[in-house]
Amino acid sequence: MPATCNVVVLLSGSGSNLQAMIDNLQGVDHPARLRAVISNRADAFGLQRASDAGIDTRALDHKTFDGREAFDAALIELIDSFQPQLVVLAGFMRILSADFVRHYHGRLLNIHPSLLPRYKGLHTHQRVLEAGDREHGCSVHFVTEELDGGPLVVQAVVPVELNDSPSTLAQRVHVQEHQIYPLAIRWFAEGRLSLGEQGAILDGQLLGASGHLIRN
Structure with a gap:
């Protein structure tokens, strides 16, 4: 059975929770698919973990944007290019704007x-x-x-x-x-x-x- 739920992971650091997802979401019968991992830090080790697992990675540096709203708007555009059903925060060290949270209402999880x-x-x-x-x-x-x-x-x-x-x-x-x-x-x-x-x-x-x- 092919995976039906595309998941995008946002992180800023080492990605230990991402690794747990990689280890647990394997197999063609699992209903979730890790579609992409996105970080606001290009040096985040979580991006390497994702790359090693064959998952698409992207880095979007928040420091190059004029404020939180501008960064979040670009982040939404990047996330949506992967057409996820679910977005999960795994050590994403950014406070998200209200517009971002509303855009993913009901399909945004955090730990x-x-x-x-x-x-x-x-x-x-x-x-x-x-x-x-x-x-x-x-x-x-x-x-x-x-x-x-x-x-x-x-x-x-x-x-x-x-x-x-x-x-x-x-x-x-x-x-x-x-x-x-x-x-x-x-x-x-x-x-x-x-x-x-x-x-x-x-x-x-x-x-x-x-x-x-x-x-x-």
């Missing part, structure tokens, strides 16, 4: 290293340890105009150990990111996952405030 709505933004592992939390994790969500605030699709929970540092905690969270992001992409590609007026919908059922929860 965040915390149990949203807790710890939006940066340095999540350090903040979890400073707060003395017993649990941490990661979240896949639909992207809306609210930063790290879109409807949740799936979350993976990991325990916080007594001797954890930000780096050890990050390593365990990354393992879970590499599981749940390909899972969410498969759900979308299979037509099981969508964004409704009230939130994310999986298999016809509205997901709760935490999305689909996986405990480790």
Whole structure:
């Protein structure tokens, strides 16, 4: 069965989540196809990962544009040239304009290293340890105009150990990111996952405030 859901990945860095997608989305029977990987940094190692896997790559330097809106307009044009059904953010270190988010409404996913709505933004592992939390994790969500605030699709929970540092905690969270992001992409590609007026919908059922929860 040929792949039917073209996916474009946006990234700015090493692309570890991209590698998990490459490893998980293989096979002619998989409903998703990684159509292209685009970065705002030409030196992003994620572009090399994509090239090694035979995936089209493009670099679009945000510094050559006069402001966020101009860059996002060019980015939309570039993304749409690959005719994707789904766009996924995998460490794309740009705050997206409202026009960009609206253009891809219902087909734009992001992953965040915390149990949203807790710890939006940066340095999540350090903040979890400073707060003395017993649990941490990661979240896949639909992207809306609210930063790290879109409807949740799936979350993976990991325990916080007594001797954890930000780096050890990050390593365990990354393992879970590499599981749940390909899972969410498969759900979308299979037509099981969508964004409704009230939130994310999986298999016809509205997901709760935490999305689909996986405990480790």
